[in-house]
Amino acid sequence: MEHGGAAGGLGEAELGGAAGVVGEAEPGGDAGTSGATAETSGAGGTDGEAGGAAGEPGASGAAGAIGDGGVGGVGGVGGVGGVGGVGGGDTAGPVQVTVLVRGGDGKLVGSAGRSVLFTNLRGETTTSVTDPQGKVSADVLPGTTVTLVGYRAPGDWVSTFDVRPGDSLTYDEEPGCAPSQGTMTVTVPAFAGAFHYEVRAGDVSAQASDTSIALTDSGCLGSTFDMLVIASDRYSWPVAYMVQRAVQFSAGGTLSLNGAAWTPFSNYSVAYTDHYPGTVQVSLDLRIGSRLHPLQQIDGGRSFTNLGEGLSLPLVNYGDPVLVGTEVEIGGPPEQFIYNSYPRGVAASLAISPNLLPWIANGKFDRTGRLITWETKAPGPVEPDGIVVRALFKTAFEEHWWTMIAPAKSGLVLPFPPLPNPVSSVYPMLLESSDYADYAELRNARLMDVIHTVNGQSMATRSIVSYGYHAPDSAIGH
Numbered sequence: 001m002e003h004g005g006a007a008g009g010l011g012e013a014e015l016g017g018a019a020g021v022v023g024e025a026e027p028g029g030d031a032g033t034s035g036a037t038a039e040t041s042g043a044g045g046t047d048g049e050a051g052g053a054a055g056e057p058g059a060s061g062a063a064g065a066i067g068d069g070g071v072g073g074v075g076g077v078g079g080v081g082g083v084g085g086v087g088g089g090d091t092a093g094p095v096q097v098t099v100l101v102r103g104g105d106g107k108l109v110g111s112a113g114r115s116v117l118f119t120n121l122r123g124e125t126t127t128s129v130t131d132p133q134g135k136v137s138a139d140v141l142p143g144t145t146v147t148l149v150g151y152r153a154p155g156d157w158v159s160t161f162d163v164r165p166g167d168s169l170t171y172d173e174e175p176g177c178a179p180s181q182g183t184m185t186v187t188v189p190a191f192a193g194a195f196h197y198e199v200r201a202g203d204v205s206a207q208a209s210d211t212s213i214a215l216t217d218s219g220c221l222g223s224t225f226d227m228l229v230i231a232s233d234r235y236s237w238p239v240a241y242m243v244q245r246a247v248q249f250s251a252g253g254t255l256s257l258n259g260a261a262w263t264p265f266s267n268y269s270v271a272y273t274d275h276y277p278g279t280v281q282v283s284l285d286l287r288i289g290s291r292l293h294p295l296q297q298i299d300g301g302r303s304f305t306n307l308g309e310g311l312s313l314p315l316v317n318y319g320d321p322v323l324v325g326t327e328v329e330i331g332g333p334p335e336q337f338i339y340n341s342y343p344r345g346v347a348a349s350l351a352i353s354p355n356l357l358p359w360i361a362n363g364k365f366d367r368t369g370r371l372i373t374w375e376t377k378a379p380g381p382v383e384p385d386g387i388v389v390r391a392l393f394k395t396a397f398e399e400h401w402w403t404m405i406a407p408a409k410s411g412l413v414l415p416f417p418p419l420p421n422p423v424s425s426v427y428p429m430l431l432e433s434s435d436y437a438d439y440a441e442l443r444n445a446r447l448m449d450v451i452h453t454v455n456g457q458s459m460a461t462r463s464i465v466s467y468g469y470h471a472p473d474s475a476i477g478h
Helices: 003-012 015-023 027-041 048-058 060-067 072-080 082-089 439-443 447-454
Strands: 093-102 108-110 115-119 125-129 135-140 144-149 157-163 168-171 183-187 196-201 204-208 212-216 224-232 238-248 254-256 266-273 281-288 296-303 310-315 322-329 335-342 348-351 359-366 371-378 386-394 399-406 423-433 462-467
Touching: 093 115, 093 144, 115 135, 125 135, 157 168, 157 439, 196 212, 266 281, 266 322, 281 310, 296 310, 322 348, 335 348, 359 423, 359 462, 371 386, 371 423, 386 439, 386 447, 399 447, 423 447, 447 462
Parallel strands: 093 168, 157 399, 183 254, 266 348
Antiparallel strands: 093 108, 093 135, 115 125, 115 144, 144 157, 183 212, 196 204, 196 224, 204 212, 224 238, 266 310, 281 296, 281 322, 322 335, 335 462, 359 371, 386 399, 386 423, 423 462
16 A cells, blocks of 8 residues: 555654654654654655665665664664554554444444454555454554444444554444333423423433423333423523432323422532633533433533633532533634533532643645644643544535544554545544543543543543534534
């Protein structure tokens, strides 16, 4: 796949970063230095393949000059900079990949016959197919990129960069549910001033303008569940609620709550300090139960100039912990979300500036070099665990997504030519989470757990996501 040439292209766009991406640990770090030298000299950057060929007879001559210690001893692969460094002395080891999809009962099962590609830093690709349990293993060199072909649809790919021997990757989907139990009716007493009522339970909700609400099971409610009923005013602002625990679903039946009492909402406040300079708006999102399927979710924001010391929103006095999301905007595409959980009874406070990742923007794709890049607009004190990049290849008739999990270094070389569709958008998302100690744990996490993190749906004690675009445009989905 002409990886020597492609790596040369990377040298022009910070090969030290890209090769460092896949080889930063141990010899990869020195290889990153070599890549930077290749960029300035042009020998490894422009003539990656020629440099490598010349390096072989010259031993550590030309390659040593380019690598300056990082790749010097590797000789023959010196022209490729970081690629040669990893390919020279590291040994291969096993990597396991598991592909899981929803079965007929909604549970995840292994998916057989799925093509998985293993591309090393020399550009050599081998293809393996999953067994009946959805598993496949291969011996790989450090820095290998693993790609699942046809993740959720033909033409959709997912790749994990900088894979190492001993890794175990899991590409999964959101599990489904059992068949729906049907529909039941919930009746509630009227609340003075309320204009509509909402019933929330598990992953479903239903609204009505009167006090009789039809609730249809998605199949995920189970035999018993907790239920929240919210009464809202003409502006859809919640004014009162009632909670019912251990409700039994009654298909075609009616649950009467007419004897239950409404509880007025009280505000939950988050105090903010150490605001980031240039902030134009801070927004607050509160959730109860879970981030993915919250029993209650409410959000709101105000301009930075009117922010004062914090924000408050009406929240039901139920559930522990309180899941708090804080959005920080500085104008333009870059924005960051900080997600925290606070035990009930503990005053919620957040110092914003010390909890920010670098600000990124302008995700771009260079088709000639198969290179994805983004810009760092401003630094941040928090070190990211890694980055998730979503590239959309789109025509008038179809669109395909390529999802990438990689170390947080701009300059990802796609392991092979992209889909024939022209690239429409590139969405880079830096992330840091208490769920992951480093990139090694991130790349070995289940794919849906990573997607939940970048979508703000993780139950981690703390997670931070720095979006290089306006977050609602991500369209990651589940």
